[in-house]
Every structure is written in C-alpha cells, then in structure tokens.
Amino acid sequence: MLQLVDIDFAFAKAKTLKNISLQLEQGAVVAVMGESGCGKSTLLNLIYGILQPDTGKILWNGKELLGPDHHLVPGHPMMKYVPQEFDLMPYTTVFENVGEHLSIQLDDRAQTIHRLLEVVEMETYADRKVKTLSGGQKQRVAIAKALAQQPQLLLLDEPFSHVDNFRKNTLRRRLFKHLKDENISALIATHDRDDVLSFTDETIIMRAGHIVDHRSTREVYHDPKDVYGATLFDDINVLPSGVMSNTKDLLLYPHQLEIANAGYESLVVNSYFKGKSYLIECKSAERTFWVKSQKELSNSSIVYLKIK
Numbered sequence: 494m495l496q497l498v499d500i501d502f503a504f505a506k507a508k509t510l511k512n513i514s515l516q517l518e519q520g521a522v523v524a525v526m527g528e529s530g531c532g533k534s535t536l537l538n539l540i541y542g543i544l545q546p547d548t549g550k551i552l553w554n555g556k557e558l559l560g561p562d563h564h565l566v567p568g569h570p571m572m573k574y575v576p577q578e579f580d581l582m583p584y585t586t587v588f589e590n591v592g593e594h595l596s597i598q599l600d601d602r603a604q605t606i607h608r609l610l611e612v613v614e615m616e617t618y619a620d621r622k623v624k625t626l627s628g629g630q631k632q633r634v635a636i637a638k639a640l641a642q643q644p645q646l647l648l649l650d651e652p653f654s655h656v657d658n659f660r661k662n663t664l665r666r667r668l669f670k671h672l673k674d675e676n677i678s679a680l681i682a683t684h685d686r687d688d689v690l691s692f693t694d695e696t697i698i699m700r701a702g703h704i705v706d707h708r709s710t711r712e713v714y715h716d717p718k719d720v721y722g723a724t725l726f727d728d729i730n731v732l733p734s735g736v737m738s739n740t741k742d743l744l745l746y747p748h749q750l751e752i753a754n755a756g757y758e759s760l761v762v763n764s765y766f767k768g769k770s771y772l773i774e775c776k777s778a779e780r781t782f783w784v785k786s787q788k789e790l791s792n793s794s795i796v797y798l799k800i801k
C-alpha cells in the first residue's frame with residue numbers, strides 16, 4: 494500500500510504541490526486528472542523518488558521511502574515509472590529493451606518478454622532496433638519494459654498519448670487486464686476520459702497543486718464537485734436552481750439534457766458531428782448549453798431543452 498502524508502513540493506519559490514495526502518490499496522488502478530500544469534507529472538516524480546518532497550512523507554506498506562537526497566540512484570525497486578519521454582536504448586532491439594533489467598539466467602526470460610510484447614501488441618517487432626520505431630511503438634515498448642520488472646506499483650504518465658486510436662482500445666484492454674491479473678497497482682496521469690471511465694477504480698482530481706477530489710471513478714463522474722471536475726470528462730451544462738424547473742443547482746453532461754417539444758427556449762449556435770450523434774451548442778440569456786441530437790440542426794433555429 495502506498496501512502497502520501499502532507500507532501501509539499503516547490504521547484505522554485507511557488508509551491509507546485511500543496512498538502513498532498515493520499516492512500517492507494519494494492520491492486521487499485523487510479524487516474525490522476527487535471528488541467529495541464531496542475532502537477533500530475535510532478536506527483537509521479539515525487540512518488541518514484543526522482544524529486545525530494547520539501548515536507549511530508551511517502552510510505553510503502555508503512556515504511557518510509559527516502560527520496561533522491563538519500564539514494565545514489567533514484568527510484569524504488571517495487572515501482573516502475575513510464576514517463577512522457579520514455580527511456581529506451583535506441584540502438585538495441587525491442588526484445589533486448591524489454592529484457593534490459595531481466596536476469597539472463599532467468600529460465601523463462603524469452604517467454605516473459607514475448608508475453609509482455611503481446612500485451613502491448615509489439616510481438617512482431619521483437620527484433621527491430623528501437624530507433625526505427627514510431628513514437629507510439631516506442632511508448633508500447635516502454636510499457637512492456639516497465640512490466641517486465643514485475644512492479645507492485647506502475648506509474649504511467651499519459652501512457653497512450655502517442656498511440657493511434659486504432660490500437661489504443663486493444664492496448665488499453667490488454668494492459669489493464671494484465672494489471673488486474675497480476676494485482677499491480679497503478680497511478681495514471683491522463684487527459685483521456687476513456688482511460689479513466691472504463692479502466693480505473695478511483696480518480697484523483699488535481700488543481701493548482703492540490704488534490705481537490707479523490708473518490709471512486711463513478712462517483713467523481715456522476716457527482717462532480719464542481720465545473721472544473723466535470724469539464725475534465727465532457728462539456729458541461731451549468732444550471733442554477735430554477736433555470737429548467739430544477740430546484741437545486743445542477744451540473745449536467747450533454748446526454749443528461751434533451752430537445753423536447755416544449756421546455757427552456759434556446760437558440761442553436763452550432764452542430765458538431767460526433768459520429769453517432771451531433772453535439773448541439775445553444776445559447777439562452779448569455780448562457781451556453783450542450784445537448785445531443787440525432788439530427789444536425791441549422792444555426793439560429795429555436796429548440797426547447799428539458800432535463801432528461
């Protein structure tokens with residue numbers, strides 16, 4: 494179990510992380526979301542032991558982990574980190590990169606490497622030199638290399654940012670299944686709601702160096718604390734009490750409103766094609782609303798909005 498207790502950290506004078514406390518049970522897969530610059534990567538760097546907290550403690554199974562001020566080589570053996578700029582050996586093969594830290598005396602070394610290359614769908618590239626790979630392929634090799642070292646905690650920073658949509662879904666399913674099968678905990682800094690909604694147990698929301706929410710992913714999504722948290726998942730309708738016969742202030746995603754024959758009058762400003770449906774942007778009294786529609790609607794037409 495990982496615990497952070499009252500961590501503060503500053504790169505310069507201004508604090509980058511403030512009063513961070515959290516607990517992660519073994520096997521939990523947890524997303525870290527928040528706007529760019531809010532401190533997600535810094536948090537992962539502190540946990541991994543690349544940065545030294547100014548105050549506070551990081552504990553693993555109750556034992557304090559000492560930061561880089563106390564170690565010649567930063568990092569801790571039970572965790573692996575895949576940063577945004579992955580650390581691979583460009584002139585050696587994919588196979589050797591994944592196996593870099595695996596003992597050559599290990600009986601099932603080759604099998605282990607091939608099994609992990611399957612998890613990241615890179616088995617056909619085993620003999621290719623890393624420098625000849627695309628960014629997305631390198632990212633997949635970096636993930637397999639981290640898994641090869643059998644971490645108890647995996648820290649992933651934007652793990653699929655370079656991977657095309659075609660591969661992303663299979664890769665995500667395989668990777669998260671592997672994490673669950675092997676009871677590996679993971680902290681994943683991501684901007685991608687699809688990573689978060691389908692695959693994580695809990696979500697941490699960060700803002701300006703603080704943790705502002707940490708609950709189960711479903712609670713964080715269904716019952717957002719504020720507009721900031723909700724907007725990380727989707728466009729959001731802010732409905733103060735009384736706007737659409739609602740008796741309290743509401744934050745609603747586009748699919749929670751509908752266009753009806755009667756209701757709150759609004760003017761269509763734009764229709765955005767989304768594949769299965771259109772996202773309609775409407776305006777009433779200086780307020781913007783977002784709603785889904787099966788049909789494209791012409792700009793300046795009038796619609797009536799209702800809470801579903």
Ligand SMILES: Nc1ncnc2c1ncn2[C@@H]1O[C@H](COP(=O)(O)OP(=O)(O)OP(=O)(O)O)[C@@H](O)[C@H]1O
Pocket residue numbers: 504505509527528529530531532533534535536682
């Ligand atoms: N080496 C550094 N020296 C000084 N300031 C830094 C350094 N690294 C990051 N920062 C600053 O610390 C803050 C947090 O950065 P961090 O990279 O943790 O954000 P992030 O939430 O991961 O952002 P993103 O989503 O864009 O990756 C930012 O204001 C950033 O400019």
